[in-house]
Amino acid sequence: MNYRFSTRLDTFSSSAVREILKLTQKKSIISFAGGLPAEEHFPVAAIGEAFDRVLAAGNKALQYGLTEGYLPLRESICKWMGRKGITVTPDDMLLTTGSQQAIDLLSRIYIDAGDVILVEKPTYLSALQVFRSYGATLVSVETDEDGMVLEDLESKLKQYRPKLVYVIPTFSNPTGQAWSLERRQGVLKLCRESDSLILEDDPYGELKFGDASVTYPSIFSLDQHPAGSCVVYTSTFSKTVAPALRTGWVMADPDIIRHMARAKQAADLHSSSLDQQTLYQLMEHFDLDGHIEFVRKEYEIRMRQMADQLKQQQWPGVTWNEPKGGMFFWLELPESVDTGELLKTAVDLGVAFVPGVSFFAEDNSPRNRMRMNFTHNDFEGTVAGMKRLSQAMETVLVK
Template identity: 55%
Template sequence: MDYRFSSRVTALKSSVVRDILKLTQGKDMISFAGGLPAEELFPVQAIREAADRVFTKGASAMQYGLTEGYLPLREQLCERMGHKGMNVRPDEMLLTTGSQQAISLIVEVLTEPGDTILVERPTYLACLQVFEMNGLNVIAAESDEHGIVAEDAERLIREHRPKLVYAVPTFGNPTGRVWSTERRQQLLEICSSYGVPILEDDPYGEIKYDVNAVYPTLFALDQQAGRSGSVIYTSTFSKTVAPGLRTGWAMGPAEVIAMMAKAKQAADLHSSAIDQQIVSELLDSFPLDEHIKVISASYGERMREMQGLLAGQHIEGLRWIEPKGGMFLWLELPEGLDAEALLRASVQKGVAFVPGSSFYAYDPQRNTARLNFTYNIGAKTALGVERFAEAIREFTARS
């Protein structure tokens, strides 16, 4: 049989980076590429006990469930979100297979192929894949250390009239940046005046190294301003509990959530009922907020460790801004250094990372790289950074 594939799936760029990273499965390879949380911090025992309580409920726990998701978990999440200044009812919330599915469903219900979407520059790799699959034109507003540059966003919105704005205002992936409250307010005002909804993706918001720092979400600011309804928010338990449980959620106006549920019914009927019940039981008995503080403190240490190791290599032209949360260091490499070429050389030496080009919809800044510091620790991180620095030196020595 001669298969012809749809334009949406062939439109997905066959990624050079993905092909190289496939070579990084070897035993001696140290990978800073993945976005993997630290396994040793998963609350294994608590999850196990929660699962046991779910199975004690017997067969009904294993039956088909609601497309919208397990109601007690939605109720718990509504309460949890309330503590962060986001007030929603269960019918304004949909449980999803990680926040990736929430992004995919929102795009399905709010855009047509050929529509335009505004993102930050650079932005999350896997959301770009969703936009490609859905035939969207991506336009990217400049961002700096305070967040998206409002003037640039407004100019692009005025010129291109996007259907949706995608934003990761707190510890963005790949940059780790936090938007200032002022920038948040500016974007909200612009989007509100042009009638463009915002998809706020917040997988890392709780992983803040300074426990006392407060970063209000766009969703909360929108509600505070009484403008409620222009932000659809998504987050996940993948970084705060464990990704294998694949439990994320979306919040927004009930009419948007109802449409997403319709699309989800066609997509997979519902996400794992077992996983949702495990998370629900866990929230009932496990001090998740204390656990998140432990994770955040540990990630802060790992970030400083990697930062120290990189600084210790004294590589001229290597720059970064210290992140205040999240799981990544975003590096600017010495000028003229192409990170994709560097990746090839690095893999030879036994270390992997993601070249920054993957995070740009177009016009990539080629001398950038994303390094994950949460998965590896100690000697492994040290050896990985050494190999990485060695690879850079070979390039800079050559030029």
């Protein structure tokens, strides 16, 4: 049998995350690679109780559900978003298999081959992979610690008239930084003027460190919405409750949601309604905000522990900024270092991270960056992993 695969096949060749997730299954490796939450914080008992409530409600809980997702959960999320100053209705919302699926479904209804998508420099690697699979041309916008550089964005909006601008403004993957209010407002204004849709990916917004009085309003909340909104917003329960329930949500103009729901119907009919019902019961009967506050504090402790470790190492020529939230440190190494090569040495020594090159849209991007997760390992794991990483660093860094 001679297989005749589609021309699209080559766009799926990058499988960094997949290989990373495989690595983390090996017990001998201490992984700073995947964006994994800390397992010991998962609210296992509460999820068990929530599930019992779902089944107690009767057999109908196990039947097919709506493509748009379990209505009571959409209503609960609306109420929850309302307390953050975002007014949406269940019709402005679609439940997805993680926010990854939201990125995919929006691409499916919005992107034709050859369309330009602007992204941050650097940005989430699996979003790049999705966009490439639809034949999009990816262009990076210069990004500093306050967010996208508005002059560069304005120039590229004019030059490319992109259909979509993909951003992670709050605790970026991979950099851990947060955009200033001025940049959020500026990007919104520029994109609206040029009819470029913004996809705001916000998996980490709840995981904020430092001064509690500092807030980062989502770009979606700054926009007129829901009707005619130029922002599509997606988030997930993966980082605040648990990834195994694979439940994300996307909010947008109801026209966009309606089209995404049709694409979802073709893709998988609907996501697990058992998981959605469990999350609904969890939101009703569990102090989710209290749990998130607990997780947030624990992650801030882990972030500071890794920051201390990084300071102690004194790796020559290696720089980084303290993350303002989220899950990652982003390190810059001397230009001579290829972190892809460093990873091979590191894995031999029993420690993993993600080479930075995967987070850039363009070929010939810097090869001397790396992303390190600080949420998954406990203190002992972090210390042991850093020791192994130091051994690997010694092979490439000049003292």
